[in-house]
Amino acid sequence: MRSPDDPGARGDRGRSVVCANAWMNQPRGFTLRDGHVVHVDPAAAMLNPASPPQTVHMILAAFMVSSFLTTAVYAVALLQGRRDAYHKAGFALPFTVGAVVAPFQIVVGDWAARFLADYQPVKLAAIEGVYRTGSRRAGCDVAGTEPHGRMSTKSHLAADGHARPSAITVTAGEAGGAAAFVRHCLRRGRQDGRPRTFDADACKQRNTVERCINRLGQWRGLATRTDKLAISRQVARHLAAIFIRSAR
Numbered sequence: 001m002r003s004p005d006d007p008g009a010r011g012d013r014g015r016s017v018v019c020a021n022a023w024m025n026q027p028r029g030f031t032l033r034d035g036h037v038v039h040v041d042p043a044a045a046m047l048n049p050a051s052p053p054q055t056v057h058m059i060l061a062a063f064m065v066s067s068f069l070t071t072a073v074y075a076v077a078l079l080q081g082r083r084d085a086y087h088k089a090g091f092a093l094p095f096t097v098g099a100v101v102a103p104f105q106i107v108v109g110d111w112a113a114r115f116l117a118d119y120q121p122v123k124l125a126a127i128e129g130v131y132r133t134g135s136r137r138a139g140c141d142v143a144g145t146e147p148h149g150r151m152s153t154k155s156h157l158a159a160d161g162h163a164r165p166s167a168i169t170v171t172a173g174e175a176g177g178a179a180a181f182v183r184h185c186l187r188r189g190r191q192d193g194r195p196r197t198f199d200a201d202a203c204k205q206r207n208t209v210e211r212c213i214n215r216l217g218q219w220r221g222l223a224t225r226t227d228k229l230a231i232s233r234q235v236a237r238h239l240a241a242i243f244i245r246s247a248r
Helices: 007-025 042-046 051-079 085-119 121-128 174-188 200-217 230-246
Strands: 031-033 036-038 153-159 165-172
Touching: 007 042, 007 051, 051 085, 085 121, 153 200, 165 200, 165 230, 200 230
Parallel strands: none
Antiparallel strands: 031 036, 153 165
């Protein structure tokens, strides 16, 4: 029996974690009968269809991360003036490994995406931000985000003098807001689109609200959310407001 500190044992644990994750994407190696799991086949579970792309992806990622992290250590030393042969070799060797592995990771990423297209098309659509499907080819959305004015929401809030939210509501997003703005401009004319005088008090109040919005945006739970329902977005903003107001 190998020691837990043996590199081979650590590698087996790593592969087991990846295979378990792959099994959650493509469950294999068992049969459900009357609500009970029977005929368990560990080999089939470990060698499920998702295991090859995910395992290769993680192996290459491990080489890339370890190589570039090691490169960063020696890069800092070189920037500090330590330009002897030891530090140059410490930079060049791991950087070469990471640079060689990186192109292969691109190919593996395409492999994984094609696997999703065949086995989990709904998941691929969610990753790419394709919320509507049909017979036509899907368009290209930058970074998988939904373009403005389609399925977004807009938040309205009131803030106190310390830039803390005191009231929040969520309405339809840029689509409704943009249309209303266009109708307003057409009705009132171009001369009404800009204030004629500078109001210092109104400017201070606007700055307070903007600082409040920035504080809400700094909450990671809001900055990374892409909710489909406005109520989910509103709940998240209320939770962020509670944290901000309860902070001393």
